Amino acid sequence: xxxxxxxxxxxxxxxxxxxxxxxxxxxxxxxxxxxxxxxxxxxxxxxxxxxxxxxxxxxxxxxxxxxxxxxxxxxxxxxxxxxxxxxxxxxxxxxxxxxxxxxxxxxxxxxxx
Amino acid sequence: xxxxxxxxxxxxxxxxxxxxxxxxxxxxxxxxxxxxxxxxxxxxxxxxxxxxxxxxxxxxxxxxxxxxxxxxxxxxxxxxxxxxxxxxxxxxxxxxxxxxxxxxxxxxxxxx
Numbered sequence: 001x002x003x004x005x006x007x008x009x010x011x012x013x014x015x016x017x018x019x020x021x022x023x024x025x026x027x028x029x030x031x032x033x034x035x036x037x038x039x040x041x042x043x044x045x046x047x048x049x050x051x052x053x054x055x056x057x058x059x060x061x062x063x064x065x066x067x068x069x070x071x072x073x074x075x076x077x078x079x080x081x082x083x084x085x086x087x088x089x090x091x092x093x094x095x096x097x098x099x100x101x102x103x104x105x106x107x108x109x110x111x112x113x
Numbered sequence: 114x115x116x117x118x119x120x121x122x123x124x125x126x127x128x129x130x131x132x133x134x135x136x137x138x139x140x141x142x143x144x145x146x147x148x149x150x151x152x153x154x155x156x157x158x159x160x161x162x163x164x165x166x167x168x169x170x171x172x173x174x175x176x177x178x179x180x181x182x183x184x185x186x187x188x189x190x191x192x193x194x195x196x197x198x199x200x201x202x203x204x205x206x207x208x209x210x211x212x213x214x215x216x217x218x219x220x221x222x223x224x225x
Binding site for chain 1: 145156157159162201203205213215
């Protein structure tokens with residue numbers, strides 16, 4: 001089984017809809033991250049969390065919110081989706097004892113029409 | 114100046130050749146450096162990490178770090194068509210920050 005899983009893997013939604021992307025991990029890592037990837041713009045950090053009570057904004061948090069339900073679960077929500085949120089979304093985890101190496105989930109391809 | 118820079122490519126090399134991928138970074142205080150491989154439509158996969166000046170070898174991959182020049186590179190020896198992918202350089206830029214900053218990636222194509 002994969003160490004980091006994301007659901008759904010693909011999603012098409014309409015402008016204005018609320019959508020939640022979920023991430024679960026079995027690596028036992030404390031740190032979790034949400035990124036989006038756009039052609040030509042690379043990976044950009046949306047939010048990150050170091051434990052259940054610690055949530056931090058990344059480079060591009062506007063229009064997004066997160067919830068860390070447990071050490072193993074970190075969800076990303078788009079409260080009112082807009083077309084420019086169409087992107088590939090990745091969850092990642094890291095272990096503070098492993099010098100910042102991050103391990104990525106398989107990604108969610110989100111299309112907002 | 115962009116914080117982590119890579120040539121976007123594409124970089125084309127013949128099968129069996131050495132592919133050389135380069136990355137520069139802006140923060141002289143950076144201490145942790147990573148190379149990820151990403152196949153089209155897939156997630157980034159960590160292939161190398163390097164923390165000290167010099168070379169680090171792992172199989173066909175060699176990472177090279179020169180902190181004085183703020184430069185990190187990845188060499189792939191005996192390149193194979195299966196190495197064709199986008200290679201992302203990631204840097205932990207600032208002391209006290211736990212974030213990685215990624216370059217936009219270099220697309221490598223290995224020609225059979």
